[in-house]
Amino acid sequence: MLQKTYENIDSIGRAILGIKAKGVHNKELAEVIYPNGQKAFAQVIALDGDQVTLQLFGGGFGVSTDCKIRFLGKPVQVGFSDDMLGRVYSGNGQPIDGGPELLSDMIRVAGPSINPVKRLIPKDMIRTGVPMIDVFNTLVRSQKIPIFAKAGEPYNRLLANIATQTDADVIIIGGVGLKYDEFHYFRQRIEEAGSKNKTIMFVHTHRDSIVEGLMVPDLALAVAEQFALQGKNVFVLLSDMTQWSDYLRQVANAQDQIPANQGYPGDLYSQLASRYEKAADIEGAGSLTILGVTTMDDVTHPVPDNTGYITEGQFYMKDGYLELFGSLSRLKQQVNDRTRPDHRSIMNAMARLLSEAEERVKAQKFGSVKDDYSLRLLDYRKTFQTELMDPFRYLELEDALDLCWDTLAQHFKKEEVGLSSKLIEAYWPEKGKFKILKEMTHE
């Protein structure tokens, strides 16, 4: 296809460029050619007569009216090959680890979604060794689930832990708006865990343009999807999708779009959904699981709020703990009836009692908690927190379940826990016979 070059740039913004051109395709890839011969990528995002709007992968800074735009006659693509494993790429798909560029097949980016009938009902538990996940909010293959946390919580550590402690065939890390030390941390952890050869990183750091940041999830997911189609179980880590949404807001704003909530574009939900929905267990092929990070102060903020409606639950991290309330795995019901017979029931009983305890915490502030039962509830809450909510304590699921029984028996009578007589008979540990919990005597 003939590649046409145009010179009459009309406008240059922080991320957007306007130019008059003919015969241009929507979403076509283009090159900005600087007077000194340097090049940067751009993509068509809107057409109006001969007025073409492009988003600039390298940002608008330094682009001049004497730059030229060459339309490349192809959409945005990304390379795909097994040799990419172990490598690090930027948000425009170029290697940034000093290694050689690869000759690889080019695949489409942000393609259509898989036909729902090709999806399998998720059915395989992913054991993470994290009690709050395995017991209370079980992770399931092909799940899409973010960690909700304030900036500053150790969410990337948990993300890296989960990815390396599980049995993924391929790990793809999509870093959006990473601080340099976070990028470094991921690289180091992956190498330490011996997972480098099954990992590909697409990284956007704060020094790169926001449009490159916007591209990262699409590149990561396009490559991940190919591996999944080849039968691999792929884990995609996306950190941080709040920054990604922020970039989306900036680009929408530059296009004069009417903002919906807090300046975010009205299609924030659809934009997030089209990425997260790439997660799938594919009939006759592999699977794609997405673990994201959504930094937030308040869960009703538009980004966590829209995300929560899209993802299959969330892990809520607060003050270094994985919280029970606020966390949810929507897919746990698919698997937690096939782990151990007491799993579901004890999970619910523990949660119910913790919720009762939370009510006492409020009352405690009024100084009105004096009765024995309430005090025991508060003790229970303390044990729960120290024993179970540490995201970095590694326990096999069965041990974690035993720990739950120990915790109940430590603080309650059999009839207080709301469990069926059958289960109590089978699992209730008598004093002195705790399996995991160090028994406390308090009188």
Added chain:
Amino acid sequence: MMQKAKGKVVSVNESLVGALTTEGSVMNGEVAYIIIEDGKRLKSEVIDVKPNDIVYLQVFEDTGWMKVGNLVEFSGLPLAVKLGPGILGSVTDGLQNPLYELAKKEWFLERGLVVEPLDITVKWHFTPSVQKGDLVTGGTVLGSVPEKLFEHKIFVPFSIQGDHTIEQIAPEGEYTVDEPIAVIKDAVGKSVELKMVFEWPVKKPMPFNERSVPIDPMPTGIRILDALFPIAYGGTACNPGPFGAGKTVLQHSLARHSQADVVIIAACGERAGEAVEVFKDFPELIDPRTGKSLMDRTYIVGNTSSMPVAAREASVYMATTVGEYYRKQGLNVLILADSTSRWAQALRETSGRKEEIPGPEAFPMYISTLISAFYDRAGIELLPDGKTGSLSIIGTVSPAGGNFDEPVTQATLLSTGAFWGLSRALSDARKYPAIDRIDSNSKYPSLLNREEVNFLLELLRDGKTIASNIILMGEKGITDEAYIRHQKAELLDAVFLQQNSFHEVDGVTTPDRLRAMFDMVKEIIDATVGIKGKEGIRSHFNFIRLAFLDWNYMKPDEEGFEKQKMKLVNLVKQREHVAENV
């Protein structure tokens, strides 16, 4: 007949495309096809006609690789759905393309793929009910074919007006939906050939033959609904709630257990996985009321969140039109629309691109009118043959931030007859279904009588007041009497309002069982508890709760069921007795 228009693309902004028409007339709402370079025809709909021969199209597919100058072919026809036998048990996208058929062509939902909505190879056994020479008009029944669980009536298309005479009618036999089964002639002698299938524009409500008011409760198997906040046949309900409060589980439970003849699930802008669960599970599940597969009564329209946004609106209307059609068959139809907020958001996206002046939260000004008109399509219809059909709509709302003050929730509350507000506090406390016990309401009659409903609501309100007193003053700060009342409210919640929707027995409660459970609950609430001291009182109710829950999990024909019931009654009475002795 107007001359169909032709045109060319002049602007592309995501799903909104501007076209310049070069000939013919254009109708607002008509379907147009944009032909892109590889020859694919992308379906779109005219949503605005502007000066200087410009029209705006919302495109139902990805507009990547489209360019200025691409040809546009206008169809002259509004977006329509094909109605006829074969819809039940199927799964389609928002434009009625069957997903299983699409999957035979491509794994991914590639744009421009089109499949016949109704399988044209299936033979249906048609039995005519009219004869040559009979007078017919739109809506007259020509005959019927068996479809899954019932006799599917074949109508003269509803769009046909005035008296027509039957010229020819097919004899009893096997026909496909593509074969003619009748020829009718109007007063001036113009003939029309009819098939078992016809089209109806999705945005145009089918007129009611005669409308009536919803009064009969539709059992859903969900106790808190059937007892406290019921929906009626032909009624409407909404369940707004923040994410994670259990909307999806509630919808699935309704889809499985509601006592409707036909259930239509409009998965609008939600997770694909949830629709998958339904259409992969349902074929395996037996509907205890019919003894047949649950899928036989189900139709699923899936325009999930990663499918083209512009088709979300179409998917909701399509589901509704199919619902109206089955209501005309004399059936009780239930539509589960999940989520109407995604539909509203799709409208917001398009409205924004059209640069309309935005209303609150950037939703278009007309959003409340559209929502009210949508729910108004529900209702009871008295049919010409004396039978009754109903269409009930339960719409999920996903309010931003879980805040019910936003425009979509508010417009929905004005348009629906029952409100099931989902609460994060309840779901955090694992009290499912997490439907707010105090703030929810319904204007429809319950399976219980009015006094019984008020009896329960009063206890719940008392319980809430006492609970907040306990927080303030501690258990010791309230009387034993108030504490007993509090424990009764807690018990009512735990054993009656809460329900384990994943449990085979507890997950669905029949009207009979609901009655039995209510009677037991009432006995407990009415019983005088003579125990002194909070510890003793709590322990008393703990034992009752445990026994009640065990009973809830047993089948009525199960061994030990009656014994467990007796145990429960004894617990209630025995303690009373013990207390008296003390």
